[in-house]
Amino acid sequence: GSALPWIDMAAFARRAIDLxxxxxxxxxxxxxxxxxxxxxxxxxxxxxxxxxxxxxxxxAAAHRYHRRVFL
Incomplete structure (x- = not known):
């Protein structure tokens, strides 16, 4: 589809959020x-x-990560 970063970055980001x-x-x-x-x-x-x-x-508020994270 058109949810590609070089075509529609917002749609791509929404799809990445869903995944x-x-x-x-x-x-x-x-x-x-x-x-x-x-x-x-x-x-x-x-x-x-x-x-x-x-x-x-x-x-970030609704989907908290564990207190210990790897950076």
Whole structure:
């Protein structure tokens, strides 16, 4: 479709948010820690930076990461 970063960055970021939320939901009941390379926060920042709706604060509040993160 047209949700490609060089065609429609906001649509691409929305799709990336959907995928990140699906990944998190799929792993929710699994034991242990998981590493998500890029994902929800990156996609929300991209959406805001490219004229989409402000999503970062809402998504970050609703979908918290573990207190211990890898940077």
């Amino acid at each position: 990140a939320l699906a990944d998190r939901a799929r792993m929710r009941e699994q034991p242990g820690l998981f590493f998500f390379d890029r994902g929800l926060i990156d996609a929300a920042c991209a959406l805001e930076a490219h004229g989409g709706e402000a999503a970062l604060d809402t998504l």
